[in-house]
Amino acid sequence: MPLLSLREAIATYVKDGASVALEGFTHLIPFAAGQEIIRQQRRHLHLIRMTPDLVYDQMIGMGCASRLTFSWGGNPGVGSLHRLRDAVERGWPQPLTLAEFTHAEMAVAYQAGASGVSCGVMPRHAPSDLARVPGTAVREVQCPFTAAPLAAVPALTPDVTILHAQQIDARGNVLIRGIVGAAKEAALAARQLLVTVEEQVETLGSDMNALILPSWVVTAASIVPGGAYPSYAHGYYPRDNAFYLAWDEIARDRERFSAWMERHVLGVPDHAGLLRALGVAA
Amino acid sequence: MPLLSLREAIATYVKDGASVALEGFTHLIPFAAGQEIIRQQRRHLHLIRMTPDLVYDQMIGMGCASRLTFSWGGNPGVGSLHRLRDAVERGWPQPLTLAEFTHAEMAVAYQAGASGVSCGVMPRHAPSDLARVPGTAVREVQCPFTAAPLAAVPALTPDVTILHAQQIDARGNVLIRGIVGAAKEAALAARQLLVTVEEQVETLGSDMNALILPSWVVTAASIVPGGAYPSYAHGYYPRDNAFYLAWDEIARDRERFSAWMERHVLGVPDHAGLLRALGVAA
């Protein structure tokens, strides 16, 4: 498991047209990695994530993505993702094809991927229009034991999953602590797994039942302090809720958005530069 | 979630004919609870467990069980369970109907039970004679996406699951630490959940990602120090490997087995009595 600079990790493992899951459920969202993807101007990505949030809004608005698989696409606690809306409603800067699940379905899809099985099953939720959406991948099957209708959900197996985590130890084992979302399932479902971490430590010192990704399931890692900002890394820094509120205004307008991205993402060499430009790090 | 004496908990919640899973994978095996079931002379139980070991050998040999659902029935690292063999091979003290899975299948069966779905699916293992066994519950289905053959495994939903755990806090939340096996899945799959614990503490003090069963999923709990002996409770006492070796001799012979059970289980009022009779506790 090599330790690379984030620039090198993205350049090596994230290719145009790849399916990429930057997972994280509110916590530990790999913002730094997503913004490096923007800097390197990746195109035609199939983005995957249960809760595409600001960093997906940024990637979509900067034209990196042509497809999105998701279950809830909003600014948590705030409202819409305006760049996502603009892409879907008006095709700017390019059209975005949607494949949508419910949270529970997408969790099953990741679990199936992580388990090496082509699909997972769950009881069908009560009737809705979701079943007749063009991009839906869920199919009704019958339980061979009870004849009950079940939903079969095809496995999700991203080309690359990217996570942010707290620590990596000297052997390359990665610790994730706090709210974990579907990070583990997305990690183990992927063909390749990139991880950014807050810091490297000699030994993790965590409990034996902690969530650890062994070094040999990690394709490459990068040390990126603050790499989840404005999301958070439990034990390191809190969520910048004010930034999430501010983003609603920034992203509402194409020009303001483009100017913000130009200055804070394209105009800085790396994530530390962005943190400094925002006055979050000295 | 009431705290009961183990005697009361078993008397109240484990009825003749019930399906009962005393789970634990080598670690935290609820020996005290199983032996209390023997003292209370339950009959016609459908015993469920991935790895029925000595306490199941004892329950089977004492005539508590008429059915066993399992995936591996031996004395770990030692050899056969002689009472299980005697029941299957010669119907002593009564015949035992078997329903067998592989470990992976049984894990899926518990997961389905814990998830409120009637079955789970997994890829089929390579061909074997297991598919033609009378008691098999696994059926082949086809993946609706890839047409690959999949194994569908029906959910296991025991009437009662019994676990042993390290601690319960003042609110009734239960901590399990160390090797967890399929304890969580068996617990959440059951209609009722009994727990024995080493001790009660004010607060658990465990990491936020620890395996905790919230008080409101636990039906009743009993404080039984040493309740996993001769299995172990991580942080409390080690596995008594010498006892597992000795059991091979004790259980080999019907009379020696009966005399041992008479003296150490029926002849003592409770688990503390058994620990004292064995010289394990002063």
Next chain:
Amino acid sequence: MSEPGYSRDEIMTVTAARQLRNGAVCFVGIGLPSAACNLARLTHAPDLVLIYESGTVGTRPVVLPLSIGDGELAETATCIVPLPEIFAHYLQRGRIDVGFLGAAQLDRFGNLNSTVIGDYAHPQVRLPGAGGAPEIATYAREVLVVMKQTPRSFVARLDFCTSCGYLEGRGVRRTFGPPGAGPQAVITDFGVLRPNPDTEELELASVYPGVTADAARAATGWPLNVTRTLAVVPPPEPRELEVLRDLHARTGAAHARPVHIKLPS
């Protein structure tokens, strides 16, 4: 009439909180439902179990989260479980007593739209989507909907049905066999709607002090029925308002705190 000593948001929150019995297990949504659940926990229902879909079980936040997964929720939880387990082991397995839902549109049978306004393929407004709502609507024993009532949100016909209420009413939902009973109450900024026991159509069951049935009707996109005995919701008690305002004040202060990250030099 003099201004009441509370806002519409406050009486909505208090009214939602009062629906929750002590000891119930709630699947909490963000925003007003989160405020209502924590208000209930800090007043009449100290043993309310709050579960947020981020996997935080039995959480007791001191300040309200902005997102469903703020660190505050993790720090005060009994435990954190992976997201797939929250949906499979808790919601789907039937362990949730009360689920909260909101939406952009609601129809007279409590069906909800949080997917699109307009045509799915060419939407006027692309909404965030389903999230956990379809499963909450299916499995929670009881659903509480919290939404502001306007003719654009309380509509005669949904543009898209994301989560099922009573479908076409008169027992149709039950024929599909979902474990949950469906929406038991819709708490709006006018009062509370409840399903008619026979038709399952939502009816105005109670209004806030000073609110008329006609005002509620005018804010509804279908001809809103009113129960024979329209009740008036008791106004928030001083204690309820005090606790709620303290909660919001603490929350505001916490969310305004700037974040500083120390980079290695």
Next chain:
Amino acid sequence: MSEPGYSRDEIMTVTAARQLRNGAVCFVGIGLPSAACNLARLTHAPDLVLIYESGTVGTRPVVLPLSIGDGELAETATCIVPLPEIFAHYLQRGRIDVGFLGAAQLDRFGNLNSTVIGDYAHPQVRLPGAGGAPEIATYAREVLVVMKQTPRSFVARLDFCTSCGYLEGRGVRRTFGPPGAGPQAVITDFGVLRPNPDTEELELASVYPGVTADAARAATGWPLNVTRTLAVVPPPEPRELEVLRDLHARTGAAHARPVHIKLPS
């Protein structure tokens, strides 16, 4: 001929250990495979990743476990995962390089019986059963079988096929599409059997010093083929024996330690 300075168990263990390349991820069985894996880890393969089906990943035990889930395995592991994940996320997902299997019976194609001797419905001997074996046989990239060789265990026909080797040979296994390649070596107390590249029938590929092909044949319940170039396994090196004996000595002392439980008074 003089007695060699090692036992048959020791040369079996050393031979099994030598099959393991550094860095490989092994799904370890209890008993001799566990000794072999730890011997390899303590000699030529320090970065061998050992996984026991109890969920202990990357474990580095100081003493050998008696069971698959001794506390020693937990304490020295990189992490512990729930049992369903060990099978789904690690084995089934194709992350295991080498799986170890043993059985009561093996046939010429490496198929294994650990279920019953005699008829399934009326067995002479009820064996422990499948456990993790069918999935290990299916998914591990490579399988190593460790078994003592006797006419009763190396049989012409299995009483029951629990875990699949090469089925009837000549590529039949591959037609079922299991990800793993099947048993690459069978390590016995006579030497090592390997599958013939064409027929996939197990052949005696090497013997221990002082062991003859005829002796191995006499211990086999089918007419055992011998490879054209029958090799002799190099005897255990002093270092290998020393490490192995130390490991067993530590283990014996640990397992003999009496357990004391303190009851509250």
